[in-house]
Amino acid sequence: MTEIEIPFSQEMTDAILQGNKICTSRYRQYGRIGDVFRVMGFPYRITNVINPVLKFVRDNLWKEEGFSSPLAFENFWIKLHPRKRYFPDQRVYTHFFEEVR
Numbered sequence: 001m002t003e004i005e006i007p008f009s010q011e012m013t014d015a016i017l018q019g020n021k022i023c024t025s026r027y028r029q030y031g032r033i034g035d036v037f038r039v040m041g042f043p044y045r046i047t048n049v050i051n052p053v054l055k056f057v058r059d060n061l062w063k064e065e066g067f068s069s070p071l072a073f074e075n076f077w078i079k080l081h082p083r084k085r086y087f088p089d090q091r092v093y094t095h096f097f098e099e100v101r
Helices: 010-017 054-060 070-080
Strands: 023-026 036-039 042-050 093-099
Touching: 010 036, 054 070
Parallel strands: none
Antiparallel strands: 023 093, 036 042, 042 093
């Protein structure tokens, strides 16, 4: 187990703390299964990491990502990545996590 850092926007921090976000997708892999990160001091453990295309995340994991719809996920992704935008076939790393109790 390694303690790592994963940055989150305030909106996503709130979604995690409310239990509405249980995974996060990134262009690079931030950690491995068993690694721990903190959100507002609370520890979370990575339980799985997959390498899907962005369209799969948008269509199938939008709720786990903390969004109200696939379109909400896509719009937020574009907002966070204005240069890279949203490319459906782009591979990402999706990190699933749970709070350490």
